[in-house]
Amino acid sequence: MTIDMSQFFQVFFDETEELLAEMEKLLLAIDIASPDEEDLNAIFRAAHSIKGGAGTFGLNDLTEVTHVLESLLDKIRKGEMALSAEHVDAFLMAKDVLKMQLDGHRLQTPVDQEAVADARMMLESLSEGEVPKAAPAASLEMAPRQPSAIIPSDGSARCFRIELPKIAERDVDALFAELGLLGQAARQTAPDGHTIFTLVGGSSRDEIISICSFIVDTDELKILEETPPQQMTAAELKAAQEEAQGYGFFDPIEPGEAQTDQQRAAAKAAQEAAQGYGFFEGFEPPVRKESQETEANAAASAAAAVLQQEAASAALVDKKAAAKRETDKANHNAETSSIRVGIEKVDQLINLVGELVITQAMIEQRTSTLDPMLHEKLLNSVSQLTRNTRDLQEAVMSIRMMPMDYVFSRFPRMVRDLASKLGKRIEFVTHGAATELDKGLIERIVDPLTHLVRNSIDHGIEMPEVRKAAGKSERGRLSLSAGHQGGNIVIEVTDDGGGLNRDKILAKARSQGLPVADTMTDADVWQLIFAPGFSTADAVTDVSGRGVGMDVVKRNITAMGGVVDIRSAKGFGTTISISLPLTLAILDGMSIKAGEEIYILPLGYVVESLQPEPADVKEISGQGRVVKVRGEYLPLIPLYQMFGIEPRFSDPSQGIVVILESEGRKAALFVDELVGQQQVVVKNLESNYRKVAGISGATILGDGGVSLIIDVAALLRSSRQLADESIFS
Missing domain, CATH: 1.10.287 (Helix Hairpins)
Structure with missing residues (x-):
């Protein structure tokens, strides 16, 4: 029976992207000095799952990278090698390469093969160059050379895979004879002509290097230590030799040697196993066919992993089997708890x-x-x-x-990389990652937030020496927060850097011909940076410039029905606040009436409604009217004046006042009467008609009529009474 596996490719792509994201998150949070064992196991499982899935679908380029990555991770999680910052950097580089390769298969984007080769080379060099953590310095000096090839039975046997550069055959023979005195040795010629030795015995890496240094350049010598079996017979030695070459399902083939029927059958079985585990016929991946040599290498890598498990001790096998059962169980539970829907x-x-x-x-x-x-x-x-x-x-x-964590999880890596590039020390924290927002808005808010974060890192937070001279901590603090306020979600990007320079902004605005005055409030000055092409940066960098592209940021947020606000204090930092409406298709609303028109107030903004006493309504010269509510004077906004409606009542004491709250500010909306409370379906007014100031959308009422939904946040901001903070005292 033939199964069409192409239908499962999208599932594999989605799951692999999730695994890569989880891997990056764990790597960024890991404590290098004292890594958590479970975190290391989780990173290893992610790499192992990607490798298995890629092998199943014949994506051999992913398999090759994950095989090297998995081998190094395995050494670290077993305690054979100490985790270092270089390891984390290499793992993050490998993650980026795997993501690039994944996009190449899914989106047909180009893959930088040099970057792939660099990542593999870095992983391999780290795997070969580190001294096992568990081995103390004294244990590197082993027993002297023995003339017999006997493997120590006390568990001190070590197995080395030695790759030689291309040298004369007589030199190969001489080295083989010398290494044979250190233990059981086997040799194999790789397809590219290089000679590879497998040595099992009580010798150390230094002893091997000292012998080889007489014939070959040690810089060109590759020595990889592998886990030896407790005892090794001639047959087991041959299996180890084949494992070093990446074979296992069939005998190694010398160059030019003809394959027997048995070998061809074994090779076919290995290929089918790599592509579908033997339950269905092989298939071609949907994009970029790999060369025959690459497929052979991937199959060899898979076979090597199988043989390595077989060569391990029984206790280790039991432990891995138990771990696999737990992983399979967890994966099964994860698969059955969710479903992917377009x-x-x-x-x-x-x-x-x-x-x-x-x-x-x-x-x-x-x-x-x-x-x-x-x-x-x-x-x-x-x-x-x-x-x-x-x-x-x-x-x-x-x-x-x-959840906003879908957006926030993208920034720890970016902050880490940019801080390292600029020589800054930055602590990145998030708050409210569980706050939920509509998927459509979440995808559109990523780019504006990315620009704001890059600005804060580049021009907001100072260099460590500047911060120290100013009496600050050398480590700057950058935070992202999200939370609900009424019917809006407020996202803030806050840094504790130098803050905005008022004089510099005003001077730049004058030079560009913008209408400014020295008496402008700070809030108005900060809004100047949203002017097209406005920037106060002394030099343009490849990271950002505070103000560069800020007009695009504001335009994108405004297009989502949102608002950008800036708070800054020189020497203490800057906070950029983005307020977005929760533009769900359905919301709870309060129907209000002004004249003959019915409007909808989003219920999330409504605090209470009341009919004020005539004595509670006061007139402020040049500021309009205010109403006293429980000792607090609130600006009074007549709805009929805002929209030019003929009202039934012009005296607030005869009508109804609805207390609204948005962005921490309160105001009283004067209407004729309350109609009721109901759920309304939000219809986009801008796409069907045009944008109307103070209106966020429209809805269809139960009688078939159309009612406009009031944009409370915009209404409160546009009210001239709110410009004077004194009315709140």
């Missing part, structure tokens, strides 16, 4: 639920005029329909919601 299906479901909510509102309005005594059963059924519709829309809305 985003277009989710959008279709949300639209249908939105139409259902409108229909439910129409039914509820039609039945509101019926006699409850005569139509009790019908009204009870409508009430049940309302409750079920609400539960359904909440469940559907949650499908599109994603």
Whole structure:
């Protein structure tokens, strides 16, 4: 039976990307001095899973890199090698290479083969050059050479794989004879002509180097220590020799030697196993066919891993088997707890639920005029329909919601790399990573946040010596936070750097012909950096310049219905705040009436509603009116004035005042009456008509009419009464 594996490629791509992201997250958080054993095991499992999946789908370029990565990780997690900063850097480089290769297969993007070769070379050199952590310095001096090839039975036997450069055959023979005095030796000629020795005995690496140095340049010599078996017979020695070459399912073939039928059958079995574990026929990957040599190398690597497990002790095998069972169990649970669904299906479901909510509102309005005594059963059924519709829309809305950690998790690596590049020391922290936002907004907020973070690192946080001279800690602090405020989500990028320079910004604005004045408030001055092409950077860098592209940042956020605000204090740092509406398809709203028009207030902004006493309403010269609520004076915003409506009441004491709160500020909205509270389906007004100031969208009411949804945050910001902070005292 032939199974078409191409249908599973997208699943493999998605899972591999998740594994790479998890690997990077663990590497950035790991304590190099005292790494957590479980973290090391988790990183190893991620690399092992990627290698297995890539081998299954015939993506041999990924298999080759992950095989080298996995080998080095295995040594570190077993305590044979101490983790270092160089290891973490190499693992992060390997992660980037694997991501590039993955994108090459999935998106047909180019792959930098030099970067791939550099990553492999770095991993291999680290694997060969480190001294095992568990071996003290005294243990490197082993017993002197013995004329017999006997492996010590006390567990001190060591197995080395020695790769020689191309040298004369007589020199190879001489070295083989000399190394044979150190233990059991075997030799093999690689396909490229290089000679490889396998040596098992009680000798050390230094002893091998001292012998080889008489004939070859030790800089060209590659010596890799492998885990030896407890005892090694001639047959086992041959297996170790084949393992060093990457074979195992078939006998090694000398160059030019003809294959027997048995060898060809074994080679075919190995290839099928690498591609599909023998349960179905082989298949070609969907993109970029690898050369025959690369496929052979991948199959050889897979076979070597199998033989290495067979050569290990029984206790180690049992331990790995138990670990594999736990991993399989965890993977099974993970697979059965979620399902991958196309985003277009989710959008279709949300639209249908939105139409259902409108229909439910129409039914509820039609039945509101019926006699409850005569139509009790019908009204009870409508009430049940309302409750079920609400539960359904909440469940559907949650499908599109994603935690901000999806965005925040991208920045630790970027902060680490940029800080290292610029010679700065930065502590990166996040708050509110569990705060949820609509998936559509999350994907669009990544680029603006990336620009703001890069600005803070490059021109916000000072160099360590500058910070020290200013009495600060040499390590700067950069934080990302997210939280809900009313019906909005507020995302803040905060640094404890030097802050914005007011005089420098004003001088630059004047030179560009912008209308400025020395009496401008700080908030107005900070907004100048959003002017197109505005920058106060003394020099342009390849990282960023505070102000460069900030107009693009503001334009992108404004397009999402959001607002950017800046708070800065010279010498203490800067906070850039982004406020975005939770643009869900359905929201809870309060219906209000001004004149003959009905508007919707998002319920998340509403604090309370009341009818004020005439004595509580005061007139402030040049500032409009305020209303006293529990000892606090709040600016009064007449809705009819904002939208040019003929009201029923012009005296607040005759109408209703709705107390609203947004971005930490309160105001009182004066309306004629409250109509009620209901769920509304948000329709985009800008795409169907045009953008209207103070309006965030529209909805269809139960009677079929259209009602506008008030943008409370914009309404409060545009109100001239709010410009004077004194009215809050």
